[in-house]
Amino acid sequence: MKVNFPIISQHATWIGVNPVQGCPKRCKYCFLQSQNKTGIKPEILMGEEETIIELLNSPHYTEESILSFFTNTDAFATKDNMNFLENILLECDKHNIYNVKTFITKCSIPDKFIDLFEKLIKKGHKIIVYLSYSGLDNTIERGISHEKIRENFIRLSDRNIPIIHYWRPFVPQNSQKHKLEEVFNFVSKYSTASVIAGLKIEEMYYDNLDFWPELTNNNRKKILMAEGIWPKGVIEFFEELKANNNQYPFFQSNSCALAHALKKPDSNAFNNTKICNFNNCPLEQRELCNSFYKNISFSEKEFIKTMNLLGYDTDKINYKLTDANEIHIFGITMSVADQSFITQKFHKRVLVNKLATDIYWNTSVNGSEPLEI
Numbered sequence: 001m002k003v004n005f006p007i008i009s010q011h012a013t014w015i016g017v018n019p020v021q022g023c024p025k026r027c028k029y030c031f032l033q034s035q036n037k038t039g040i041k042p043e044i045l046m047g048e049e050e051t052i053i054e055l056l057n058s059p060h061y062t063e064e065s066i067l068s069f070f071t072n073t074d075a076f077a078t079k080d081n082m083n084f085l086e087n088i089l090l091e092c093d094k095h096n097i098y099n100v101k102t103f104i105t106k107c108s109i110p111d112k113f114i115d116l117f118e119k120l121i122k123k124g125h126k127i128i129v130y131l132s133y134s135g136l137d138n139t140i141e142r143g144i145s146h147e148k149i150r151e152n153f154i155r156l157s158d159r160n161i162p163i164i165h166y167w168r169p170f171v172p173q174n175s176q177k178h179k180l181e182e183v184f185n186f187v188s189k190y191s192t193a194s195v196i197a198g199l200k201i202e203e204m205y206y207d208n209l210d211f212w213p214e215l216t217n218n219n220r221k222k223i224l225m226a227e228g229i230w231p232k233g234v235i236e237f238f239e240e241l242k243a244n245n246n247q248y249p250f251f252q253s254n255s256c257a258l259a260h261a262l263k264k265p266d267s268n269a270f271n272n273t274k275i276c277n278f279n280n281c282p283l284e285q286r287e288l289c290n291s292f293y294k295n296i297s298f299s300e301k302e303f304i305k306t307m308n309l310l311g312y313d314t315d316k317i318n319y320k321l322t323d324a325n326e327i328h329i330f331g332i333t334m335s336v337a338d339q340s341f342i343t344q345k346f347h348k349r350v351l352v353n354k355l356a357t358d359i360y361w362n363t364s365v366n367g368s369e370p371l372e373i
Contacts, residue, residue, distance in 0.1 A: 005035065005072050007046050008058045010337035012363040013255045013268065014066035014102060017055060019046040020084055021072040025106070026142040029169055032072060033205035042073045042081055048088045052095055059310055060341045066258060068102045076107035086116065093120060100262065104130040104166060108148040117161050128261055129156055132166040135174040135183045140211055153190040163190055164257050168197035171212050175231040193249035193257045196238060198228025198370055200361050214373050226371035227364050235372065242280045251279045253364060260285050265292035267344045268365055269325055275364055293325060296347050306345060310338050326351055336360040
């Protein structure tokens with residue numbers, strides 16, 4: 001039986017909107033391998049209007065939710081994908097859905113979409129384009145053109161469309177210092193910030209990662225529990241940039257990069273955490289978050305109401321607040337989706353046991369940490 005990812009699903013930072021799934025590209029590290037959805041024609045699973053209804057009916061949707069379209073394909077990989085993207089953006093405009101909208105791509109963005117983004121931004125929509133550019137060659141990112149990605153940076157920047165550089169994944173083939181410097185020197189001229197990320201690994205495609213032989217010589221269980229796997233030396237490279245007072249912003253936490261781009265406090269409660277201290281975050285952004293989190297309040301009534309709406313039996317739940325801006329929840333297991341939603345709604349770190357059947361990978365939001373190999 002063919003299995004699809006959810007059409008609408010809360011992720012660690014945003015709500016994924018995925019009425020189209022599958023990608024013709026064949027990147028060897030892609031999580032879509034877990035459902036055999038790489039190297040295929042994308043499949044339309046739901047129409048544009050029905051997708052909007054599904055989004056608005058999601059228990060995780062609010063007017064503050066960040067939306068990320070087509071995280072289970074590439075919006076610009078095929079003509080059908082692009083037609084669907086155009087139509088669903090127009091549907092959002094028609095229904096006055098002004099949530100922040102993001103897209104992640106490794107493909108060339110046609111001029112007509114840059115025109116559309118500009119038009120929607122002028123109408124009050126907030127649009128941020130994530131350009132995934134890691135410096136990996138065609139032996140790993142099969143079907144990807146670096147030249148077209150670099151052209152995206154230049155063309156979007158020329159039109160003042162906000163860009164966040166998605167610098168992921170770091171693997172041995174793109175982690176030599178000269179390669180890191182090459183990518184950094186280019187993207188820092190055009191991007192608002194970079195999100196830096198190690199390799200996300202799931203059990204279903206672990207054995208496909210033959211480009212990194214060291215993975216087979218290490219503790220498999222420990223690797224699968226990590227937030228991401230990093231080659232040694234990469235984190236040190238970014239620590240040196242920060243120590244040398246380089247002003248270009250880079251973040252291990254995607255939500256912090258988005259907060260910086262939107263000039264808002266981070267919604268995932270990373271303030272004053274280990275990740276916050278690592279991030280190369282501008283002083284004015286740190287001050288914005290510090291001020292916001294200094295004045296955070298908590299409503300027990302609203303918390304219980306939210307837990308009930310998410311389907312939890314609150315009679316079985318115990319919880320406690322800590323001075324470290326955390327909520328410890330006892331007596332239940334919870335999906336990463338619900339954990340992320342509660343984190344963003346109450347702006348507190350949520351500590352809870354993960355639901356055993358949850359298909360979402362471990363993230364810094366649920367307390368997982370990077371692992372260097």
